[in-house]
Amino acid sequence: MNSTALAAFLLGGLGTYLMRASFFAFMGDGLIPPVVGRALRYVGPAVFAAIFLPRVLGESGFATLGERPTPEIVAAVIAGGVGWKTRHVPLTLAVGMVSLWLLQWAGL
Amino acid sequence: MDPQGLRDGARGIVPLVVPAIPFGVVLGVAINESGLSRLIGWSSSWIVFAGSAQFVAVELLAEGTGVFLAALTIWIVNARHVMYSAAIARRFAEAPRWWKLVTSYVLIDQSFALLDGLSDKHADDDGSAELEASPDDLVEVGNARDVLNYRMGFLFGSGVMAWALWQIWVLFGVLLGDVIPDSWSLIYAIPILFMTLMLLAIRAMPGNSIPAVVAAAVGGAVAVVGRDMPNGTGLLFGAILGIIAGALTETVLARKETITTP
Numbered sequence: 001m002n003s004t005a006l007a008a009f010l011l012g013g014l015g016t017y018l019m020r021a022s023f024f025a026f027m028g029d030g031l032i033p034p035v036v037g038r039a040l041r042y043v044g045p046a047v048f049a050a051i052f053l054p055r056v057l058g059e060s061g062f063a064t065l066g067e068r069p070t071p072e073i074v075a076a077v078i079a080g081g082v083g084w085k086t087r088h089v090p091l092t093l094a095v096g097m098v099s100l101w102l103l104q105w106a107g108l
Numbered sequence: 109m110d111p112q113g114l115r116d117g118a119r120g121i122v123p124l125v126v127p128a129i130p131f132g133v134v135l136g137v138a139i140n141e142s143g144l145s146r147l148i149g150w151s152s153s154w155i156v157f158a159g160s161a162q163f164v165a166v167e168l169l170a171e172g173t174g175v176f177l178a179a180l181t182i183w184i185v186n187a188r189h190v191m192y193s194a195a196i197a198r199r200f201a202e203a204p205r206w207w208k209l210v211t212s213y214v215l216i217d218q219s220f221a222l223l224d225g226l227s228d229k230h231a232d233d234d235g236s237a238e239l240e241a242s243p244d245d246l247v248e249v250g251n252a253r254d255v256l257n258y259r260m261g262f263l264f265g266s267g268v269m270a271w272a273l274w275q276i277w278v279l280f281g282v283l284l285g286d287v288i289p290d291s292w293s294l295i296y297a298i299p300i301l302f303m304t305l306m307l308l309a310i311r312a313m314p315g316n317s318i319p320a321v322v323a324a325a326v327g328g329a330v331a332v333v334g335r336d337m338p339n340g341t342g343l344l345f346g347a348i349l350g351i352i353a354g355a356l357t358e359t360v361l362a363r364k365e366t367i368t369t370p
Contacts, residue, residue, distance in 0.1 A: 001144065001169065001170075002145050002148045004169060004174065004175055005148050005165075005169045007175045008176075008179050009151055009152045011175060012179040012186075013155035013156040013157075015183040016157070016182060017212060019187065019193065020189045020213065020215040021193065021209065021212035023190070023197040024193040024196055024197045024208055024211075024212055025208035027194075027197065038358065039351045039354070039355040040194055040351075041320075041358075043191040043195055044195075044306070045306055045320045045324040045350065046324060046326070046327030046349075046350025046351045047191070047343075047350075049306050049325070049346070050327040050330065050331035050343045051302040052299040052300075052303040052328070053299075053331055053332050054331050054335040054343075062332060072296060072299075076299065079300050079304070083304045084307050084311070087307070087311060089123055089126070089305075090123060090126050093297055096296070097130075097296065100296055104293070
């Protein structure tokens with residue numbers, strides 16, 4: 001199992017390195033078409049949302065919204081408000097986690 | 109590389125990667141409990157150096173998945189780095205090749221977000237990242253060579269600092285994971301971190317932020333609907349469709365403005 005894991009990490013890591021290097025090290029500015037350049041502006045918002053939203057909603061996805069809000073969803077809404085207002089990452093995280101703990105503790 | 113840039117980058121990245129401490133520790137716990145040797149499990153941190161992919165790969169490998177399916181999963185989860193690479197490339201087109209080949213290894217989401225956020229001159233007004241000068245401020249006052257050297261130092265410094273801290277946190281989790289109770293729900297720090305990065309990216313948008321909100325809404329919704337798709341491809345589809353939606357919204361809004369403004 002360990003040799004399989006090491007081989008998978010090396011192969012996966014090589015691919016990851018090449019993807020990180022792709023445009024940055026091998027293809028200069030001139031090779032990026034303008035339409036791609038316009039699209040790149042929205043990479044951050046789209047990717048970060050695609051990572052966090054499924055984890056906040058949980059196993060049943062959007063069906064969760066039809067039921068009583070889970071502590072995870074309430075904590076995310078509270079933290080989101082703080083993050084939007086303050087743009088302070090550690091503070092936002094602390095508020096999110098403390099909210100989650102309090103909601104779980106209160107059994108809501 | 110400009111030494112001031114190195115220092116500013118190393119300092120500036122810290123607040124952005126502090127929220128990754130629970131991520132790194134939880135990943136260390138997962139490695140600890142996976143049945144892989146601690147050293148092999150930890151090696152994913154300095155070989156792959158990407159938390160989400162490491163998480164998924166360790167999980168799959170512990171279940172007996174083969175080399176190629178595990179590697180393919182890592183590639184798919186990390187495919188977003190091609191987009192980060194392209195987004196960052198524009199600012200470093202003139203940098204030397206050797207520097208790019210070395211720095212590629214430490215390019216991370218947070219460096220991307222940090223460089224993105226620097227376009228917003230007030231990004232540091234929360235007191236958590238007191239950057240003395242942002243690369244975009246220097247565009248107006250310095251010459252092109254100084255700006256490039258500063259940015260090279262900034263990106264490399266932020267990447268190396270994030271890399272070193274990541275190794276320490278994951279190792280910490282591997283060694284001390286056993287004493288952290290599950291009831292802390294520390295894993296929930298991960299979505300909160302990415303949600304905050306999303307909010308920062310939207311707020312850093314120059315001008316109209318509606319296309320960025322649309323990009324996030326579509327990206328998130330598609331990823332939720334496609335959450336059970338194999339090998340993390342739901343995330344990839346969400347990202348691609350979100351980006352297209354953002355770009356299309358920008359195009360439509362720009363056209364409307366051209367019509368209504370004489």
